[in-house]
Amino acid sequence: MKISKKAYRFIPFLFLFLTVACVGEDFPPSAELNPEEPQVLAIKAEPPEISPGETAGFESLVWWPETDISRVWLLCVPLPYEDLNNCVKNYVERGGELIDCQNIGSQDNACILTQDATASIQLDYPIPFGGESYQIIVEMVVSDQEDAWSTCKEAIEQTIPNKNCLISGKRLIYSNTEDNNLNPVISYLTLDGSPITEDTQVVNFSNDIVLGVKIDADYIDEIPENPEEEIKHYLEYSWYFDCGKMERYDDTGEITDFGTNTREIICKKQPGDSEVECSFPQNYWKPEKAGNCVIYGVLRDNSGGIDYIVQNFLVE
Amino acid sequence: MKAEYPPKALEESREGVVFLHMTITKEGKVTDVKIVKSAGKDFDEAALKAVKQFVFKPATVNGNPVPAKVPLRYPFKLSGKGTSSDSQEKSKSEQKKNKEVKLIEEKGENKEQQGKSSDKKIENKKSDGSNKKEENKNQKGDSTPTAIKSRATEDATPAAKINSKKVQATIEGVIFQKGSSSKIGDANILIYQKVGKNSFGALVKTEFSKSNGLFQIKLPAGDYWLLIKAPGCYDYKTSEALALGENLKVQYFVERKIEDPYATIIRGKAVRKEVTRYSIALPEIISIPGTQGDALRSIQNMPGVARSTFNLGFLIVRGAAPEDTRVFFEGHEIPQLYHFLGLTSVFNSDLLKKIDFMPGNFSARYGRAMGGIIDVFSRKPKSDALHGYLDMDLWDTSLLVEGPLPKLKKGSFAISLRRSYIDSVLAAAPDSLVDIQVFPVYYDYQFMVNYPIFKGDLRFIFFGSDDRINFEETNEQPYSSNFQKAILLWQRKWGKNNLKASVAVDSNKLQLKISDNRFRFGYEYNNAAWRLDYTRKLSDKLKLSWGLDGTVTDFNFNIAFRNTVGGEDNEDPDDPFSNISETVSDIFFHQAVYLEAIWNPIKKLTVIPGLRADFLDKADSFQDYALDPRLTVKYELMKDKLELKTGIGMYHQDPDTRFLYRKGFGNPNLTWQDALHTTAGFKWQINRSTTLEIAGFYKYLWDLVANSDNTVMVDGKEVPIYKENTGIGRVYGAEVLLKKKNSLNCPKILGIKKCFGWLSYTIMRSERKENEEDPYELFSFDQTHIMTAIFSVKWPGGWQAGFRFRLASGNPYTPTIGGIYDADTDNYIGVSGDSLSKRLPMFHQLDFRVDKKFTFNRWSLTLYLDLQNLYNNQVTEFMVYNYNYTKTTTLNGLPIFPSFGIKGAF
Structure with a gap:
């Protein structure tokens, strides 16, 4: 039984109710993921940290089956007390108008980057508020309608998502430091220990399939060449499975429709070793029916770095 | 004063005995004198005239004077008949004894009360070996046998017929209160000749037990009835047979009518200085349902007190935030009143004398609070004998021992301990029922010594409390809070004057760790405090109170957000995801003085002006004083029936300490928060058992600490200001308290003899806004309707039962209307809808x-069952959302919740 993290999560509730109090009505398991609902799985900035004068590109991983989607990207430089849930909203409430970033004035701190599938920005001004680094917010709004901006204008200005407009955000680190953070890199997925090289990998129905992921150690930050001590680096990896509906992979090693999908990866380098080794828990997948499946994998380094991979499977 | 013998009776050589009932006020004066048995008009008038001049030593309860009803027998005998002067002297002597009677408070209308079970124990009987049959008969109620009355009337010369030469036997012993070790002093022992099997003969002698319950009576050999009358107790009747030369040693166990939960549970009266002060008399309140025997929890049933979510014990008084209400113990602040989760209070209820709850317009004696005041007072430990109890229920066990100080003739002590075992209970429960891995543990302790010195009482109190949460397997403690406090106080009352001085030291600590140590918050502070209160009567129309109180605080505060990755700290100062850790240490100083007058310009009018001045040196930036003028006016429209009252006053409160530091996300330029309290109402004594009290109130608050979006330049950098004194608030409403305070008009169901209840209702609206420009919005603790109905009944035989029904509006809340995906953390951030727009x-x-109480001679055993949420209402306490805020469900409160226990006391 896992104890520590689960138990810690209980603490706030202990301040709220006697220990035998209970939730009135449990969510149906499917609600943990809302498998029928569309969702944003990842937004990646490349690179996740830039210095003045540098450019960062943005791309996203969105699950919205059986429809074409449109996007609108916005840039917001938050005030010190603002975050991605109120940066644009506050700007509009202060009387700001959301216009193209190329036309904004010096007093504006939010604007529209683009309505393309990807976006990029180049920042030339000093680090805001005189610090060494600052978090710039890039907001992506995705819609199942043809024009995300016209459909979602009100949702964007109020920062309230609705069924046609999903709102998501990514922080870009804007700093003067020399060693900027890099994204981790997923080299490939493995199937029973072997790299998956096909665009669509064929697997057998009802077989236990062992999935793994290979991470490119060259992109793991802050692991010096010859450390004197063992150095660990922690990443988190999330699985999503789409065999007609979205599911997550839970800690028990079985694909279920609820529970956390996040696995912890420990990469370490022993003194004298030349290579970094990343341990990755075995993930067992047992397809329940034949057909097409898509597996999405998202890797995070907890410092803003993100990578993801999409792999098609044909279950026979 | 001795009664003048009526001239006509003297002329006619008439004698007689007048039987009276009277009330002795707590000042010792005689009121409500009634003739119970007349001896003729002239004798009655003479007796009445004399008795009304008497001044008695008042009855006391726990050392405090209380009014009491007492019977009195006034004989008139002629000296010419051999005992006239003697009888006058005896009468005088008897009266003198009566004057010295210390009476326990009589509760309710005792004539109608039924009681039973007295007992006696004969330890040593007969010195001459003869053995006679004895009888012991329980007697119900006060119903003195007719035989007694008739014979007593016929023979009005107690002791007159006792010839000292005939003393041939002695009966000596001690009178106990049944079910405990308490001895009953000053009990009246009436000895009658025994006629036949059950009849009373002549009154032979009357005696009183000494203050330690001991008595010794010399009598001729023979058969006697002994009737023991002790105030507040059922009459006790027994027969004894005394043989020639016998020295009979006995113990009698007299049953107190009740530790009355029905007599004076709350006194909704305007006492001296406040428009509304609800005093809770103890230990009467302990049997209220839902409080699990905890008197301090009963505060939550008072008018003006909102219901706390999950019954956590937050004190939300007249729409004020919990931190706006201060809790004192003997005038010194304590950091918490309840163990966490509001399960029980931090001080043993059985060591308390009273609790004063002032929801607003409180006296100038108290300051630095915009909400209400709770002041808890301890009682003297018992000094007559060693007492104690062991109380075990489902959640904790309490132990109390008290008694006289060993080897000293004066003074008393008390020790009390309580330790919870919720952790063990929950751990033992099957996982299918309770799947919880974290368990709360608490304990508290009290040690008290009282010693009379310098014509007053010197008391030392040391107490403390500890709360913590344990993880089942890792034995980690993510939450702990504890305090220890020592108070030394001396108080003296003389006449209408009162002096109370005290000093206190304490140590307080709280630590909180959340999310695998990623967030830590803690503070630790030590106080040294002093207080002096002095009241002096200057004239019949004017009384002055003045005093001072002060504190020196050594304060340490720390807060840390710890970014960990797989358990390792991220210490990179340039990394926006790295740790934040701040610590603040400081010394605070506070001093206040106050002056208050109680002025009666005319008999029915009481005017109470007061002024309080506070000086506070807190943090680096807060050095300021505040002046609070206050006024209360009361007018007795109908004597003892209807009283009108109103009050207005200024109240200041300093900002929360952590908000004074920029490191704590605060603003060092914050200043006092201000409030204006107004209250107007009346109290109507509807009949002897029922009172109605209604008070309307309006509070205006300004300079409240509110969140701010503004920034300031500090050392050339623009930084957020976080907090400003821009908040404004208002609270208005009305409180109603309808109270049935004694046993009159109880429903005649199943032999109910005692009943008590009250209905409290509050309607109010509490609003806040962050600055002048914003519109008012509901305060997060606002509850429009709050109603509590309590009713308890008692049957003979130790049974009592009661219910409590509560109704309260739900708290306002801000709905979350959607979620924004945070790609960096793979979480959704909830988007708030209109602030506090839903309930x-x-x-x-x-x-x-x-x-059910079983009373034995020297101890008692009580079994109780307390069922909360009897019909298992699913109370919605919080709204809970799914991971992306597209679906909601509710977090409910306790289901039906039993608590049962057993208490053995001696």
Whole structure:
């Protein structure tokens, strides 16, 4: 039984109710993921940290089956007390108008980057508020309608998502430091220990399939060449499975429709070793029916770095 | 004063005995004198005239004077008949004894009360070996046998017929209160000749037990009835047979009518200085359902007190935030009143004398609070004998021992301990029922010594409390809070004057760790405090109170956000995801003085002006003083029937300490928060058993600490200001308290003899805004309707039962109307809808309690069952959202919740 993290999560509730109090009505398991609902799985900035004068590109991983989607990207430089849930909203409430970033004035701190599938920005001004680094917010709004901006204008200005407009955000680190953070890199997925090289990998129905992921150690930050001590680096990896509906992979090693999908990866380098080794828990997948499946994998380094991979499977 | 013998009676050589009933006020004066048995008009008038001049030593309860009803027998005998002067002297002597009677408070209308079970124990009987049959008969109620009355009337010369030469036997012993070790002093022992098997003969002698319960009576050999009358107790009747030369040693166990939960549970009266002060008399309140025997929890049933979510014990008084209400113990602040989760209070209820709850317009004696005041007072430990109890229920066990100080002739002590075992209970429960891995543990302790010195009482109190949460397997403690406090106080009362001085030291600590140590918050502070209160009567129309109180605080505060990755700290100062850790240490100083007058310009009018001045040196930036003028006016429109009252006053409160530091996300330029309290109402004594009290109130608050979006330049950098004194608030409403305070008009169901209950209702609205430009919005603790109905009944035989029904509006809440995906953390951030635009469903709950007390000679055993939420209402306490805020469900409160226990006391 896992104890520590689960138990810690209980603490706030202990301040709220006697220990035998209970939730009135449990969510149906499917609600943990809302498998029928569309969702944003990842937004990646490349690179996740830039210095003045540098450019960062943005791309996203969105699950919205059986429809074409449109996007609108916005840039917001938050005030010190603002975050991605109120940066644009506050700007509009202060009387700001959301216009193209190329036309904004010096007093504006939010604007529209683009309505393309990807976006990029180049920042030339000093680090805001005189610090060494600052978090710039890039907001992506995705819609199942043809024009995300016209459909979602009100949702964007109020920062309230609705069924046609999903709102998501990514922080870009804007700093003067020399060693900027890099994204981790997923080299490939493995199937029973072997790299998956096909665009669509064929697997057998009802077989236990062992999935793994290979991470490119060259992109793991802050692991010096010859450390004197063992150095660990922690990443988190999330699985999503789409065999007609979205599911997550839970800690028990079985694909279920609820529970956390996040696995912890420990990469370490022993003194004298030349290579970094990343341990990755075995993930067992047992397809329940034949057909097409898509597996999405998202890797995070907890410092803003993100990578993801999409792999098609044909279950026979 | 001796009664003048009526001239006509003297002329006619008439004698007689007048039987009277009278009330002795707590000042010792005689009121409400009634002739119970007349001896003729002239004798009656003479007796009445004399008795009304008497001044008695008042009855006391726990050392405090209380009014009491007492019977009195006034004989008139002629000296010419051999005993006239003697009888006058005896009468005088008897009266003198009566004057010295220390009476326990009589509760309710005792004539109608039924009681039973007295007992006696004969330890040593007969010195001459003869053995006679004895009888012991329980007697119900006060119903003195007719035989007594008739014979007593016929023979009005007690002791007159006793010839000292005939003393041939002695009966000596001690009178106990049945079910405990308490001895009953000053009990009246009436000895009658025994006629036949059950009849009373002549009154032979009257004696009183000494203050330690001991008595010794010399009598001729023979058969006697002994009738023991002790105030507040059922009459005790027994027969004894005394043989020639016998020295009979006995113990009698007299049953107190009740530790009366029905007599004076709350006194909704305007006492001296406040428009509304609800005093809770103890230990009467302990049997209220839902409080699990905890008197301090009963505060939550008072008018003006909102229901706390999950019954956590937050004190939300007249729409004020919990931190706006201060809790004192003997005038010194304590950091918490309840163990966490509001399960029980931090001080043993059985060591308390009273609790004063002032929801607003409180006296100038108290300051630095914009909400209400709770002041808890301890009682003297018992000094007559060693007492104690062991009380075990489902959640904790309490132990209390008290008694006289060993080897000293004066003074007393008390020790009390309580330790919870919720952790063990929950751990033992099957996982299918309770799947919880974290368990709360608490304990508290009290040590008290009282010693009379310098014509007053010197008391030392040391107490403390500890709360913590344990993880089942890792044995980690993510939450702990504890305090220890020592108070030394001396108080003296003389006449209408009162002096109370005290000093206190304490140590307080709280630590909180959340999310695998990623967030830590803690503070630690030590106080040294002093207080002096002095009241002096200057004239019949003017009384002055003045005093001072002060504190020096050594304060340490720390807060840390710890970014960990797989358990390793991220210490990179340039990394926006790295740790934040701040610590603040400081010394604070506070000093206040106050002056208050109680002025009666005319008999019916009482004017109470007061002024309080506070000086506070807190943090680096807060050095300021505040002046609070206050005024209360009361007018007795109908004597003892209807009283009108109103009050207005200024109240200041300093900002929360952590908000004074920029490191704590605060603003060092914050200043006092201000409030204006106004209250107007009346108290109507509807009949002897029922009172109605209604008070309307309006509070205006300004300079409240509010969140701010503004920034300031500090050392050339623009930084957020976080907090400003821009908040404004208002609270208005009315409180109603309808109270049935004694046993009159109880329903005649199943032999109910005692009953008590009250209905409190509050309607109010509490609003806040962050600055002048914003519109008012509901305060997060606002509850429009709050109603509590309590009713308890008692049957003979130690049974009592009661219910409590509560109804309260749900708290306002801000709905979350969607979620924004945070790609960096793979989480959704909730988007708030209109602030406090929705309310949780109305709360309602029925609680039930039943007690059965078994009383033995020297100890008692009580079994009780306290059922909360009897009909298992699913109370919505919080709204809960799914991971992306597209679906909601509710977090409910307790289901039906039993607590049962057993208490053995001696």
